[in-house]
Each structure stands twice: as C-alpha cells, then as structure tokens.
Amino acid sequence: MAFRSRREKLRFILSGRTCVHPGSVYDAISIRIAEDLGFPLGMFGGSVASLAVLGDPDVTLITLTELAEQMRRMSRASALPVLVDADHGYGNALNVRRTVQELETAGAAGLTIEDTLLPAAFGEARTQLISLEEGVGKMKAALDGRGDSSLVIMGRTGAASITSIEDAIRRAKAYEATGVDALFFTGIKSRAELEAVAASTHLPIVLGGAPEELNAIDYLAGHRVRIALQGHAPIAAATRAVYDTLKALREGAPPKTLGGLASPELTSRVMREVEVKARSAAFLGPKT
Ligand SMILES: O=C([O-])CC(=O)C(=O)O
Ligand SMILES: [Mg+2]
Numbered sequence: 001m002a003f004r005s006r007r008e009k010l011r012f013i014l015s016g017r018t019c020v021h022p023g024s025v026y027d028a029i030s031i032r033i034a035e036d037l038g039f040p041l042g043m044f045g046g047s048v049a050s051l052a053v054l055g056d057p058d059v060t061l062i063t064l065t066e067l068a069e070q071m072r073r074m075s076r077a078s079a080l081p082v083l084v085d086a087d088h089g090y091g092n093a094l095n096v097r098r099t100v101q102e103l104e105t106a107g108a109a110g111l112t113i114e115d116t117l118l119p120a121a122f123g124e125a126r127t128q129l130i131s132l133e134e135g136v137g138k139m140k141a142a143l144d145g146r147g148d149s150s151l152v153i154m155g156r157t158g159a160a161s162i163t164s165i166e167d168a169i170r171r172a173k174a175y176e177a178t179g180v181d182a183l184f185f186t187g188i189k190s191r192a193e194l195e196a197v198a199a200s201t202h203l204p205i206v207l208g209g210a211p212e213e214l215n216a217i218d219y220l221a222g223h224r225v226r227i228a229l230q231g232h233a234p235i236a237a238a239t240r241a242v243y244d245t246l247k248a249l250r251e252g253a254p255p256k257t258l259g260g261l262a263s264p265e266l267t268s269r270v271m272r273e274v275e276v277k278a279r280s281a282a283f284l285g286p287k288t
Contacts, residue, residue: 003107006081007150010109013040014152014182014204019221024232026052027070028077032270033234035080041109041227042082044071048232049085060119064090068102075107083152083206083227086111088118093134093141100145100153110152112184112206113142115159115171127162132171139178154206155180160197161187169200176203182226184208191219198223 013020023034025042026049034042046067047058053066071084084103089096096113103111115135117128129135135157142153155175159168165188172183183201186208188194194214198205206227207214214220220228241260248258262270 003075003104003109004148004150006079006107006109007148007152010041010081010083010152011150011181014226016226017221019217019225019228021217021228021230022083023080024048024230024234025074025080025082026232026235028073029270030234030238031074031078031080031082032272035078036269039080042074042078042080043227043229044074044082044084044108045229045232046085046087048235051235060087064095064099064102068106071103071106071108081109082107083154084108084111086113088116088130089113089138089142093137096138097141097145100142100151101147104145104147104151108151110154110181111142112154112156113138114156114184116162127158129157129159129162129167132174135171136174136178139175139180143179152181154182154184156184156186156206156208158186158208160185160189160193165193165196169197172197172201176201182206188214190214194220194223194225198225 020040022041022043023037023039025031025034025044031042046062049067049070050056050058050062053070054062056062067084067086071082074082086099086103089099100111115130115138117130121128135155139155146153155172155178157168157171157175159171168185172185176183180203182204184206185197188197188207189211191213204226205224207220207225208229209231210228217228244260245258249255268274
C-alpha cells in the first residue's frame, strides 16, 4: 500500500508519549512548506478546505469529491502524513463509509468523523448533535469502510461545548468501544474537563482548539493528548499577503518595490525544481 508509511507515522505519534502540533495545510504549496519545516503531521481542517477550495465559510457546502480531490493533490505533492477533518462524513453512516473509502484512496493518513448535525438544521440557531446511537453507527461504518488497516480513524465529538462534559464522556466511551483509533475533542474548556475525559477513556486524545490553560505541551502529553491543534494561521497569513500585494499593485506600486514575497530560492524549493530539472534532463534529453 503506497500510503502505508504515512499512516504508520501518524500511528507512531498516537502511540508515543509526547504531544505534537500539526501544521495546518490546505494545498500543494502549504503541505510542502510544512514538510520542509519538519512538522511531523499536517492537519487539513474542514474550515480551511472550504476556504481554499470554495472561498466559503465552514457551512458544509464543500462536497466529498472536492475535499478528496484536494487531499489527492496534497498527497501527490508531499509524503507528509495528513489528518483530514471529514466533518460528519458527508451524510449518514453509509455516506461515512464512502467518505472513508475516498479519503483512503486520496492518501489521507487519518480522518475524523464527528457527531455534529451537519449541514445545520432548519430553524436551529445553535449547533446540534446527532444521537449517540447514530454516532456509534457512523464510527462502525467508518471502520467498515477502511480497506487499509493502517488508516487512522478518529471519533470526534464537540459535545463538551454543545451539551455537557458528561455527554462528551458518554459519547467518547461509546465511540471508543467501536474500535476507533483515537478520540478527538473540541470545546474542552479547562484542565478539569480534560482530566475527566482522560480518566474515563483509554485511547490517544486529539484536541481541537483549546483555551490558554491547555497550552502547556508537557501537561497535555501527560494526559494522553498526542496531537493538539493550533488553529489555521497559515491560510490567514496567505490571505493577508495576497490582499496586501494586490492592494499595493492596484494602488500603482511597481512590482519590483513589493515586499514580503517568496524569494526565488523559496519558490524553487516549493516547486521541487531541482528534482524536476533532473527529470527533464533524464527524460526529455538535452537540446543540442
Ligand atoms: O479540524 C480542525 O482543524 C478544526 C475544524 O473543525 C475545522 O477547522 O474545520
Ligand atoms: Mg471542521
């Protein structure tokens, strides 16, 4: 299996004793930069997928095909393992199974399936959860859809901030019992909540956005948190840079006076130009 070693690297992180921050990646350029900087893992968030592919907010308009295609492009560009936020699995449990198949062949190292009711329900101002039973069915379907046993499947719940920490624990225990590889929590607000979750479960923990008091990486590692997300600053930085550059040009700045651009060396590195030139010489032959 061509992607097995990426998946084994993610499994190595999950079975270790430390906690890592993944690099937020969303396209071929960002994944290569994250790889070159030594990030052990990339995180492809649903929010950044929506932004990078559609220019939209995170409201479940992106399709599975679009998400998987973007993942495929990243898998071609780099061997960095990537954890994909597969949202609710793009439908019911049968759709979840299909989602796993598509992301597996697109080269994801792992993916999360969450129990949020998506897309948002009619007339509901607040985010809703599906029932625990439906969530369990989705986790089982995800595991059933896996063709490569090294693909990492994580059960994810946002119950901590939607219903209660007790509900988050109840759901996490039920997802753990299905055989998923890790538990992904969003909305954990304090050390006491993390400690309650860690004490009630056994699997490696992944934390979505967390408050200040959950920033100390050694503390997190000591409570079985193996991956802690840090938001999606890279795409925000890219948006700012494109905005500033277009604005300066629109206001008449000569291109040579622009600051903050990638150097030719950095661009060449991102394009893997040395390798491409070597291939050109080997396969296209020199012009005489
Ligand atoms: O998974 C993440 O990075 C957090 C999240 O849900 C998103 O950004 O869509
Ligand atoms: Mg998301």
